[in-house]
Each structure stands twice: as structure tokens, then as C-alpha cells.
Amino acid sequence: MKDLFADANFPRTLDQRVYHLGIRAGEVANRIITVGSPSRAKRIAGLLDASPWHLTTERGFLIFTGRYQGIPLSIVSIGMGNSMADFFMREVRECLSGDMVVVRLGSCGGLGDVEVGSVVVPRASIAVNRNYDYDFQTGQSTEPPYRYSKPVQADEELRAAVAKALRDTHPPTVTAGVITDTINASTDSFYSSQGRQTSFPDHNSEVIRNLQSLHKDLATFEVTRSRLFALRSVRR
Template sequence: MSTKPTFTDADFPLDGEGRTYHIGIKRGEVANRVLTCGDVQRVRVLEKFLDKKLCEVCSERGFLTVTGLIDGVPVTLLASLMGYPNMDFAVRETLAMVDGTMVCVRFGTCGTPSTECNIGDLALATECRGIYRNPDAFRKRPEGAPEPTTEERYHITLPVPADPALFNHMKEVLLKQFPDHLKVGCNFSGCTFYASQGRPGVHFEDHNEDLLDRIAAMPSATAIEMETFHLFDLADLSKGRLKAAGSALIIAKRATKDFVTPEKKAKLVDEYGKAILHALATFPIPEDQLMKDPACVWLK
């Protein structure tokens, strides 16, 4: 006899327990304050900073959700995995399980196009732009037609800002602890890791040779990664229910190709992660916008 759950409603599938199709969560397992990471192991590292762990859900697709308390405040750690589609699953399915306001802060890793940022700095996004590879620009063109420009092949979107109140709160808290290493500026999120972030490849005709220069020439370009833009984009479309901010540990200098050591990365994930978690826990949410369902694990 099959033990696989049965899902209903193809538009937003839920199983018989009310669990979502991809993340595997149900009402009461996600708090109003969410810290999202692309890496499951980073969630495992950060969960040690919870005063009390209340529940854990690991879905068949590898999404990990851990909810616990920090100074009595419910906080959820979510491994959203990598890329726009996974961020879409993570944000849409968690918001659907939360009443009121959801505050979501991303703590990721990134490269930097900037000569003013260094490996080990923490990039906090004032705003974010997406970088989308246009497949149509790579198709064969009629004879005599001009070759597509880089702008046609790789579209860089208009900027989407972080939530102002959340950004200012995060900046204030993090500046006190890391005054020499907090870098504030624009995040760029590629739809892929290789082509749309300007990484040259010998096996494909990516035609992205000047993409990194385009990004570096834009005002306040501090970070390049793969998820934050979609988080900000969804927040902008959420009818005011989702407040978003984005931070990322700089692990690579794109111009020089330098990369962080594993030891330094582990140390900084600890230091920055603990600070970001406590900043998230202290961000004020009005009482009438907090989840108070009896199913909430922090109310039992």
C-alpha cells in the first residue's frame, strides 16, 4: 500500500495534512520572521544560535525548515536552495502558511565586481537588479542580420529596493558590530551561475565577455549571486504582506578571481549569521500582524 501523500488543487497543491508540495510545511511551523539561506548546511550551522528548537521539516526535495526561539521570539530558518525557481517555492509556500506580515531576510554568499569590497565583507543590499539571459538572442539570425548586442543577450532589470524600515534596522544593527566590513549597495542576481554572471565558458557560446564590466560600471554594485532579486521582486508584488532584505558574505573577487578559504568562510558564517539572526528577531512587527493560530509550535 502506498504511503505517498495525496495532493489536491493543482494551482496550490496541499496534502491531507495541509502540507505544501515542495517545502513540506503546514500552518504553525513557520514564524513571521524568516531567515533564508541557499545552503542546507548553513541552516545547520545557524540553528545552534536558537535558544530553543521547536520543529524541523525536511522535504523530499531537500528544503529544510527549522523554527525556534531567540529571546522568546519565534524565528524560522529556511534553506531555500539555489536559484530563482527555488526561491519562488520557498517564499510563496511559506507566506501562504503565515498570517499577517512575514519578514524575510536572506543570508547568502556572493562574488563582488567592486574593487572597494573585499573577501570577508558582508554586502547588505539597498536594492537588487536581476540579470536574465535571453534565449531568443542566441538563435540563428537571417543572413545579413546584425549580431545581437550583450544588452540583447543579457537583460539587466530596473532596481527593486529592500523594505526601507527593515533595511535601516539591519544596517544599524550590523554597522555597530562590523563597522569596517559592512558594504552597502546594489545586489545583482543572475538567473544562472555561469552565463548570466559573466563567467566565461569554453563549451558554450555564452557571448558574455563584457557582462561583468557592465555590472561593475553600474552605481554601487557590491554583490553578484542568484536569489535576492526574486525575493525582492516577490515582496514588491505581495500586497504589503512580505518585507524583504538581503545580505551576503563576499567569498569571491570576480576581477581577480580570488576565492575565500573554507576556514575563513566558516568563521564568518558564524559571526555574521548570529548577528543577522538577532537583528531579525529584534525587528518590530505590530502585534495584530503576528501569527496566533493555536497550531503554532511556539504557542504550544
């Protein structure tokens, strides 16, 4: 039997847990590292001071909360896609007071001259979305097949701090460097909106060229970042 919800606007369980992440106030720290996969979250959680508190929800979220060198820190695995990022940002926000500091750590595809093994700290992200109103069956349409948003900016203070920390701790044996002067494209499909060819008619052969002509400093592709930046930029 499901819980009864008193509020359809922002549903919580009877014990005041946000519905999709399953946490409540006190179970998440103001400093958060977010990743896409549970195994990466577990690996990072292994660096915390002692056995952290953790919660797995069946909606695809895994949350660890503990301390790193004495400082409260949460690690949250949020799966793939901007919808998942949206659930994460809104529900965690409701469990916190004060600043919410989010660093996203993930792997991504490189465009152009990004050396494998590089760490990229983008200063902004473009959202790339398939346009449902384009006629993908015929390719005949007055609409474009994909929409490219304007760059959504990262928090500059946080980005600079992350970049400095990465440079200060960069292993001298690793030749690939820390890249901080580029932007990222965050897409609604790993396949069509990143220009891959599958068995569906995606009319996407121009996607990478279009993006590169719009943004000379585009360096990486992934599927989650733009919503994190977008919600950051509007927080009151």
C-alpha cells in the same frame, strides 16, 4: 503512491502541507532567516534557545523553527536560484498570517572594491537573465544576449534595521566593514550571466561592463535575491 490533490491551483497534501516545502500553518515563524545551504542553516539553528523543530523535504528545503532570546524564528535553507526563492516565498506566505519578515543571508561574489570579509546589505537587486531568443550559436541576433532588469528595491525599514544591528555588533578585530549603499545583481546562472567563461558559447564578455555602466553602485553578484525583493514589493 502519491497524495491525491484536491486543488491543482495551490496543491496541498491531505494533512494540509504546502507541497514543495512540506510545512503547514504553525510550523513556520513570521520572522525568517533564509540561506542557501543546509549546513549554514544548521549552524544558525544551533544559536536558537533549545532544540528547534525541523523538517527536511526532498525538494531541497530544510526548515528549522524555534526561538531566539524568546522570539519565534524560522531558518529556511532554500538552495540556489530564483525559482527556489519563488517556491519559498509563496508557500511560506500561505502558512502565515500577518507580517512576514525575511532576511536573506548568503555569500556572494564581489565586484570592484568590496573587501573580502565585508558584510553587504544591498538596497536593491538587478535581475540578470539569459535571453533564450538570442542566437548563442552564431552570435547573430537582433536580440541582446542578456536582459538586465531595473533595480528591485529592498524593504527600506528592514534594511536599515539589519544594517544598524550589524554595525552595532561588528567585531572590532574585523577590518572589513558593513556596506549598505550598494546594489546587487542576481543572476539566472552562476556562470554565463555573471560573465564567467566556460565551454559553452555564452557571448557574455560584456556582461559585467554593461552592468557597471548601467549601475555605478553595483557591488555584488549572487543567484537568489531579486525574486525575494520582487515578491516583497507586491505583497498586498
